[in-house]
Amino acid sequence: xxxxxxxxxxxxxxxxxxxxxxxxxxxxxxxxxxxxxxxxxxxxxxxxxxxxxxxxxxxxxxxxxxxxxxxxxxxxxxxxxxxxxxxxxxxxxxxxxxxxxxxxxxxxxxxxxxxx
Numbered sequence: 001x002x003x004x005x006x007x008x009x010x011x012x013x014x015x016x017x018x019x020x021x022x023x024x025x026x027x028x029x030x031x032x033x034x035x036x037x038x039x040x041x042x043x044x045x046x047x048x049x050x051x052x053x054x055x056x057x058x059x060x061x062x063x064x065x066x067x068x069x070x071x072x073x074x075x076x077x078x079x080x081x082x083x084x085x086x087x088x089x090x091x092x093x094x095x096x097x098x099x100x101x102x103x104x105x106x107x108x109x110x111x112x113x114x115x116x
Contacts, residue, residue: 003039003062003102010036010094027083030073031066031090038065038095046104055100062098066091 004010013032017025042062045052052058070087073079079087 003042003098004036004094008036010039025077025079027079027086028090030070030077030079030083030087032094034066034069034073034087034091035062035094037069038062038091041065042103051104055098055103055105058103058105059095059098062095063092066095 010032013029014036017029017033039062042058042065045061052061067088070079070084070091073087074081074084
């Protein structure tokens with residue numbers, strides 16, 4: 001799996017998010033869940049179509065997916081517009097932490113020379 005691992009903070013947030021659907025959710029939890037959901041969607045894309053042209057393109061795709069996830073959850077979960085913006089910012093921060101190696105563009109032995 002490229003990007004976030006199944007035991008990452010984002011994956012744990014996603015699992016917590018699914019469990020706490022009826023409670024008031026923090027923007028941080030929603031943002032991390034959105035980043036992980038975007039990661040899952042990117043991995044599905046890679047499985048069927050291969051890697052996007054660049055790590056930057058992969059990040060852009062993930063950001064758009066995470067943003068759409070947050071937008072849909074605002075409607076379902078009743079988040080405020082402030083929570084919505086904070087959740088998107090959290091997702092963007094998490095996505096920005098991923099490197100070219102995380103996306104599978106470079107091998108681990110080359111990671112000291114190239115990052116996003």
